[in-house]
Amino acid sequence: xxxxxxxxxxxxxxxxxxxxxxxxxxxxxxxxxxxxxxxxxxxxxxxxxxxxxxxxxxxxxxxxxxxxxxxxxxxxxxxxxxxxxxxxxxxxxxxxxxxxxxxxxxxxxxxxxxxxxxxxxxxxxxxxxxxxxxxxxxxxxxxxxxxxxxxxxxxxxxxxxxxxxxxxxxxxxxxxxxxxxxxxxxxxxxxxxxxxxxxxxxxxxxxxxxxxxxxxxxxxxxxxxxxxxxxxxxxxxxxxxxxxxxxxxxxxxxxxxxxxxxxxxxxxxxxxxxxxxxxxxxxxxxxxxxxxxxxxxxxx
Ligand code: PGA
Numbered sequence: 001x002x003x004x005x006x007x008x009x010x011x012x013x014x015x016x017x018x019x020x021x022x023x024x025x026x027x028x029x030x031x032x033x034x035x036x037x038x039x040x041x042x043x044x045x046x047x048x049x050x051x052x053x054x055x056x057x058x059x060x061x062x063x064x065x066x067x068x069x070x071x072x073x074x075x076x077x078x079x080x081x082x083x084x085x086x087x088x089x090x091x092x093x094x095x096x097x098x099x100x101x102x103x104x105x106x107x108x109x110x111x112x113x114x115x116x117x118x119x120x121x122x123x124x125x126x127x128x129x130x131x132x133x134x135x136x137x138x139x140x141x142x143x144x145x146x147x148x149x150x151x152x153x154x155x156x157x158x159x160x161x162x163x164x165x166x167x168x169x170x171x172x173x174x175x176x177x178x179x180x181x182x183x184x185x186x187x188x189x190x191x192x193x194x195x196x197x198x199x200x201x202x203x204x205x206x207x208x209x210x211x212x213x214x215x216x217x218x219x220x221x222x223x224x225x226x227x228x229x230x231x232x233x234x235x236x237x238x239x240x241x242x243x244x245x246x247x248x249x250x251x252x253x254x255x256x257x258x259x260x261x262x263x264x265x266x267x268x269x270x271x272x273x274x275x276x277x278x279x280x281x282x283x284x285x286x287x288x289x290x291x292x293x294x295x296x297x298x299x300x
């Protein structure tokens with residue numbers, strides 16, 4: 001059997017997503033490039049890996065077997081990398097870290113301060129939403145994750161390290177800016193621009209309103225905090241975002257925070273990894289550094 005590790009990576013992504021398009025997007029490849037890699041594996045093993053029924057693709061028996069092996073091989077490679085990092089120690093280690101889109105407003109400061117103390121450490125950073133982070137945890141393909149409340153359904157080690165308040169933002173000339181203790185009912189009459197489904201921010205907002213027995217109906221979806229802030233400034237509606245995203249806009253008086261009853265929605269940040277995971281020296285050192293120094297570094 002003549003198969004490369006690259007081909008196994010492609011196979012794993014197609015099988016997990018059950019979609020050539022999604023796998024191509026995830027791997028930053030074109031769809032024909034993905035199809036070609038799958039075809040080459042199929043030629044090598046002389047069996048089909050996927051079958052198409054209607055618009056959906058399904059794994060064949062051979063596909064299921066190869067999916068299992070491709071996951072296991074990738075896992076082994078990742079473990080080998082961890083062992084090698086172990087041998088190198090903290091001095092020359094590499095830290096693979098995945099963070100929530102919203103954490104991107106503070107995590108680089110912590111990484112920079114850590115790098116000051118460990119000049120030769122290198123980082124690989126993936127910034128994605130909550131859904132993407134859960135995938136990383138499921139695949140166990142990153143050293144640590146920085147995210148909102150981790151799911152109960154996974155066996156994880158999670159340490160809470162900072163508050164994450166979500167606030168209602170408005171353009172500075174909005175009529176509600178001068179009001180205090182605005183009721184939730186009043187908010188329901190406004191148009192909202194919210195983060196995409198699958199983001200932790202969105203889940204928290206939906207939970208908050210459903211706990212009040214209400215639902216925000218008129219809303220636009222945007223997949224980044226930056227896009228939301230721009231849209232709110234432009235007068236497209238109100239937004240609900242983390243305080244961490246607002247440093248510049250508040251300093252320059254470009255957005256206002258509304259005084260709404262029961263707000264802020266209080267979330268927290270956690271540093272998370274899979275239970276039983278063997279942390280490399282650099283990962284353990286970074287985790288300790290973050291827990292000890294974040295408050296001081298960010299002036300919290
Ligand atoms: P998000 O994550 O960037 O996916 O919204 C932040 C959070 O979980 O609060």
